[in-house]
Amino acid sequence: MSIKFKIIPFLILALFTCSSEDDNPPTVIIPEEEIYFPPINSDVWETKSIAELGWNNNELQPLLDFLEEKNTKSFMVLHNGKIVIESYFNNHTATSPWYWASAGKTLTTAITGIAEREGFININNKVSDYIGTGWTSAPLEKENLITCKNLLSMTSGLNDALGNNVSPDNLQYTADAGTRWAYHNVYKKLQDVVAQSTGLSWDNYFNSRLKNKIGMSGAWIASDDFNVYWSNTRSMARFGLLIYADGKWENDQIIPQDFLNDAVNTSQNLNQAYGYMWWLNGKSTYRLPQTQFQFNGSLIPNAPNDMYCALGRDDQKIYIVPSKQLVVVRMGQPADEANFALSGFDNELWLRINALSD
Structure with missing residues (x-):
């Protein structure tokens, strides 16, 4: 069970004259609504209405019309874990799989944190400690500068202009690790690190440590020289809910909270x-x-x-907003043009979400 807390003034009414010590009323911490987690082996998922939240229902249809116009396949909004909006468009259904694209990088982040907690890896160690040397074309002394944390934070220093392939020939030195930020598919080497250090395949470790524990569907499918995760929309929302709940699913701390806190704050x-x-x-x-x-x-x-978010090619999105207790998921084709992560669609979408929820 996960509970958020808030502090409110505790006002005491008395018939007696208050002393000066009573001028500042004490405070008491009371629990807010508990985070709801849907059952792991069931399609049941509790809902919450727009009316219950005091949102502007007149803005719902304009939001849905915008999403459909922008090539959306599915859209979900959770409030503290409960479904507020779940809509499907353009022949997509609740059981249809769709690709996460680079939004799925955050799945690799989660598994890396789990592997570290279990003592298999240390993210401050160099990558070659786990998969051996020669995994890049960089000089050995430069390759040995690259840590697992550099892969997590996109600061490997390797050339990002050579495409998605992560064979040694394609991983060439540009700058010392930690001195240059560049979005790079080399993060996939973390999957090799996990597999080598645990003695399990990436899929088996992922399934046993994350997927099965929160009731996700889906699978890793090889595409363009790297694995892409495919699942239904509710599975993407389940992962978003796990992150919103600080890595916890009911009473099970799946992702270490300290690691996750580092993951959703500036890393370099x-x-x-x-x-x-x-x-x-x-x-x-x-x-x-x-x-x-x-x-x-x-x-x-x-x-x-x-807000922090998982952003994938062609507008695959997981938005998490702690202050509003929201998890928002969007899957589909590119809203306007093909893109690598961020697009103008993000800002347009939030304009409409704000009109509904503010």
């Missing part, structure tokens, strides 16, 4: 808006894939500052 000093493969809103600057340019301002200005 080169890109404020990047954690461990989670994108962070509300920072003063950010960088994007395929460029070394630094942009000023927040990643998604219309979204809450405390």
Whole structure:
């Protein structure tokens, strides 16, 4: 059971004259609504109405019309774990699988944290400690600078302009690890690190430590030289709920909370808006894939500052907003044009979510 807390004034009414010590009423901590977790082996999932939340129901249909127009397949909104909106478009259904694209990088983040807690790896150790040397084309002394944490934070220093293939020939030195941020498919080597250190296949370790524990569907499917996760929409929402609940599912701490806290905060000093493969809103600057340019301002200005998100190619999204107790999922084809992660769609979508929920 996960419970959020809030502090409110405790007002005491008395018939007697209050002393000066009573001028500042004491406070008492009371629990807010518990986080709801759907059953692991059931399709049952409790709901909450827009009316219960005091949201503006008149803005719901415009939001859904916008989503359909923007090539959306599915859209879900959870409030403290309960479903508020669940809609499917363009011949997609609740059981249809769809690809997570790079939003699935955060699954690798989660498994890396679990493997570290179980003592198989240390993210501060060099990658070659686990998979041997020669996994890149970099000089050995440069390869040995690359830690698992560099892969999590996209600071490997390897050339990001050579495509998705992660064979040694394609992993070439550009800068020392930790000195350059660049969005790179080399993160996949963390899956090899986990497999080598645990003695299990990536799929088996993933299924036993994460997928089965929260009732996810789906599978890793090889595509374009790397694994892509496919699942139904509710499974993506289940993962988002696990992250919203600080890595806990009911009474089971699946992802270490300290590790997850590091994952959803700035992980290095080169890109404020990047954690461990989670994108962070509300920072003063950010960088994007395929460029070394630094942009000023927040990643998604219309979204809450405390939001963090998993962003995948062609507008696959998991948004998590602790201050609003929300998990929002969008799957589909690109809203406008093909993209690597962030797109103008994010800001347009949050304009409409705000109109509904504020």
